[in-house]
Amino acid sequence: MAIHPASVPPRRIDPDASALAKAAIVLLGLLVGTLAMAAVLLWADARDDGAATPAPAAAHDEATALPLNSFAGVVPTNAQTLAEAHKAYDATMPPLAATDVVKVHMTLKDMTVQIAPGVRYNTWAFDGHGAPGPIVHVKQGQTVEMTLTNGGAIPHSIDFHAARIAPNVAFKDVMPGKSFRFRFKANDPGVFMYHCGTKPVLAHIANGMYGAIVVEPKQALPKADKEFVLVASEWYLDGDGIDKPAALSMAKARAMAPDWTTFNGFANQYVTHPLTSKPGETVRFWVVAAGPTLDTNFHVVGTILDRAWVNGDMTRFQRKVQTVGVPAGGGAVFDVKIDKPGLYPFVSHAFAHVDLGQVGLLKVGNPAGTMSH
Numbered sequence: 001m002a003i004h005p006a007s008v009p010p011r012r013i014d015p016d017a018s019a020l021a022k023a024a025i026v027l028l029g030l031l032v033g034t035l036a037m038a039a040v041l042l043w044a045d046a047r048d049d050g051a052a053t054p055a056p057a058a059a060h061d062e063a064t065a066l067p068l069n070s071f072a073g074v075v076p077t078n079a080q081t082l083a084e085a086h087k088a089y090d091a092t093m094p095p096l097a098a099t100d101v102v103k104v105h106m107t108l109k110d111m112t113v114q115i116a117p118g119v120r121y122n123t124w125a126f127d128g129h130g131a132p133g134p135i136v137h138v139k140q141g142q143t144v145e146m147t148l149t150n151g152g153a154i155p156h157s158i159d160f161h162a163a164r165i166a167p168n169v170a171f172k173d174v175m176p177g178k179s180f181r182f183r184f185k186a187n188d189p190g191v192f193m194y195h196c197g198t199k200p201v202l203a204h205i206a207n208g209m210y211g212a213i214v215v216e217p218k219q220a221l222p223k224a225d226k227e228f229v230l231v232a233s234e235w236y237l238d239g240d241g242i243d244k245p246a247a248l249s250m251a252k253a254r255a256m257a258p259d260w261t262t263f264n265g266f267a268n269q270y271v272t273h274p275l276t277s278k279p280g281e282t283v284r285f286w287v288v289a290a291g292p293t294l295d296t297n298f299h300v301v302g303t304i305l306d307r308a309w310v311n312g313d314m315t316r317f318q319r320k321v322q323t324v325g326v327p328a329g330g331g332a333v334f335d336v337k338i339d340k341p342g343l344y345p346f347v348s349h350a351f352a353h354v355d356l357g358q359v360g361l362l363k364v365g366n367p368a369g370t371m372s373h
């Protein structure tokens with residue numbers, strides 16, 4: 001079982017043992033230096049995508065600088081097998097409905113899901129399939145008719161950031177066993193968060209009650225060949241979730257010290273099951289940071305964001321930017337056009353997030369040395 005560094009208590013230094021300690025530190029320093037050099041060499045080697053001889057698989061794995069074979073936090077020893085067996089959340093943009101009114105029905109359910117390989121968590125889930133809830137995709141001007149059925153044990157609600165509506169009317173608590181319906185016209189394009197707004201909101205969002213609604217602008221965007229929706233979020237556990245499912249640690253949530261950070265609810269799932277595109281295709285990422293508290297700093301390793309609709313303002317985009325912050329409760333849209341085959345990590349460039357699982361791969365073409373799945 002791997003132990004997350006955060007769970008290891010700080011070492012005490014005995015001043016009397018300083019000579020031995022110093023020698024050990026020097027040796028450790030040499031070891032770290034050697035390893036770092038080796039890593040840099042591997043990175044440099046595999047980065048040379050013009051090389052005639054494909055690097056072996058292991059070198060490619062190193063080149064991504066990602067924990068392909070290990071996971072942050074506490075995981076079972078068979079984490080890699082469990083990660084491969086996990087069915088990744090489908091990040092593909094669902095099709096639009098042709099009707100003026102788009103009917104969405106979600107049934108809230110208390111359920112145990114995996115949030116990392118072998119790590120179980122007791123969620124309160126929208127639509128009974130864990131976090132995030134389903135991707136809602138509408139066109140600007142369409143009306144969303146939302147029906148919320150509370151199949152859970154306590155009151156819940158749903159707050160759509162895409163709606164201009166009196167929250168005390170539409171976003172009200174729905175009692176267990178009851179349903180509630182409201183409508184709003186999606187007049188503002190962008191990618192928006194939805195979430196449970198029942199108090200304490202921190203607990204309801206932290207327990208998985210969030211998702212994304214994409215409101216596509218009436219005026220067509222530049223053509224994209226592939227479109228993916230990513231919801232960034234973090235998890236705060238009261239235990240490791242291995243022997244028994246974890247529940248929320250409010251203390252960690254308030255301290256903003258997550259055990260795991262994820263895209264679409266499961267740590268590293270798109271490392272094991274990469275999103276795919278062909279060389280030369282334009283890939284569009286619709287990104288929401290659900291939090292509950294932490295932002296995400298969206299970046300694609302090995303390329304530049306060709307277009308960035310910052311803050312989800314669909315009236316203009318920035319060109320050729322490297323990293324864009326998506327605030328908790330916010331959204332943004334990004335286009336990349338990658339010509340050369342390879343594995344391109346997409347990350348929150350606040351790198352503690354990568355270490356805790358907020359990382360995936362965009363597999364462009366069929367690069368040599370790729371993992372087989």
Ligand SMILES: [Cu+2]
Nearest residue numbers: 156196198204
């Ligand atoms: Cu709730």
